[in-house]
Amino acid sequence: MSDVTNNEDVVEETVAVEAVEEAVVEAVVEAVVEEAVVEAVVEAVVEEVVAEAVAEEVAAEAVAEEAAAEVVEAAAPAVVEEAPVAAPAPVEKKPATYLIKTYPVVEAAEVAVVEDDGTRDNSRKVREGIVVSDKMDRTLVVAVNERVAHPKYGKTVQRTKKLYVHDENNDAKKGDRVRVQETRPLSKLKRWRLTEVVERAR
Numbered sequence: 001m002s003d004v005t006n007n008e009d010v011v012e013e014t015v016a017v018e019a020v021e022e023a024v025v026e027a028v029v030e031a032v033v034e035e036a037v038v039e040a041v042v043e044a045v046v047e048e049v050v051a052e053a054v055a056e057e058v059a060a061e062a063v064a065e066e067a068a069a070e071v072v073e074a075a076a077p078a079v080v081e082e083a084p085v086a087a088p089a090p091v092e093k094k095p096a097t098y099l100i101k102t103y104p105v106v107e108a109a110e111v112a113v114v115e116d117d118g119t120r121d122n123s124r125k126v127r128e129g130i131v132v133s134d135k136m137d138r139t140l141v142v143a144v145n146e147r148v149a150h151p152k153y154g155k156t157v158q159r160t161k162k163l164y165v166h167d168e169n170n171d172a173k174k175g176d177r178v179r180v181q182e183t184r185p186l187s188k189l190k191r192w193r194l195t196e197v198v199e200r201a202r
Contacts (some may be wrong), residue, residue, distance in 0.1 A: 175201025
């Protein structure tokens with residue numbers, strides 16, 4: 001696998017994540033707009049019902065006043081001068097106000113390119129071991145000895161691990177003492193690369 005392929009995978013994943021984020025933002029905006037439309041329709045219906053009720057009350061009051069005025073005129077037609085009936089003040093309609101909630105748009109974080117100036121700590125593991133096999137092309141098998149205290153008895157025990165190491169130029173030969181450093185997975189088993197040949201085999 002090359003770095004270009006990994007970079008393409010990362011770019012494809014970033015594009016996919018951005019597409020998902022855009023879809024989520026669009027869905028949220030659509031939901032907010034639908035809520036606003038529903039609220040507007042409900043408010044309009046409520047205003048119409050209230051306006052109709054007020055109009056019916058005004059009409060009933062007008063009929064009652066006319067009936068009372070006719071009774072008064074019939075009782076004393078010559079003496080009482082007809083006073084003009086004041087029409088009720090029209091009910092002011094308040095303009096509908098809509099609250100549209102806006103959600104912050106999440107922008108994709110920009111990847112900062114940092115040049116290596118030697119001040120950054122390198123947290124990759126470094127091991128030293130002896131080359132056991134160099135039969136594969138650009139791959140070594142390195143035996144690394146570890147001295148570990150036994151978990152139960154406390155005695156120091158030597159344990160050997162075989163590491164598959166990437167050797168770009170096929171420098172190291174069987175029996176060489178080499179220094180290897182941890183790296184990204186290069187194949188099914190290779191996770192180490194050759195940094196230097198410490199001592200050549202005799």
